[in-house]
Amino acid sequence: MAYDRSPWKGPLEPGTLALCACGESSDKPYCDGSHARLQTGKTPHVVRVSEAKTYAICMCGTSDNRPWCDGSHKRLPAAD
Ligand code: FES
Structure with a gap:
């Protein structure tokens, strides 16, 4: 897995x-479809964003409130 250690913010x-x-x-x-190509067993989080604003999205895979x-x-x- 190529999770990051900090969230995406934007x-x-x-x-x-x-x-x-x-x-x-x-x-x-x-999502760019890599989950299927690499057979990760994961599927994307499909979300409905209703408000234009800055969001912080989990990139480490450990949030209890993903995405x-x-x-x-x-x-x-x-990290090592
Ligand atoms: S590339 Fe689709 S869930 Fe990661």
Whole structure:
């Protein structure tokens, strides 16, 4: 898995989005179909964004509120 240690933060516009849940997308935070190509067993988080604003999206895979960041990345063990 290619999860990151920090969230993706940026503006999202209203609409329906497919957000990467497997960590393998080359277009994070969006799903690019890599989950199927690599047979990760994951499927994207399909979300309806109703408000244009800045969002923090979990990229570490440990948030209890995925796809949204809940700060869990701060509790990850230190990288080697
Ligand atoms: S590429 Fe990661 S869920 Fe689709």
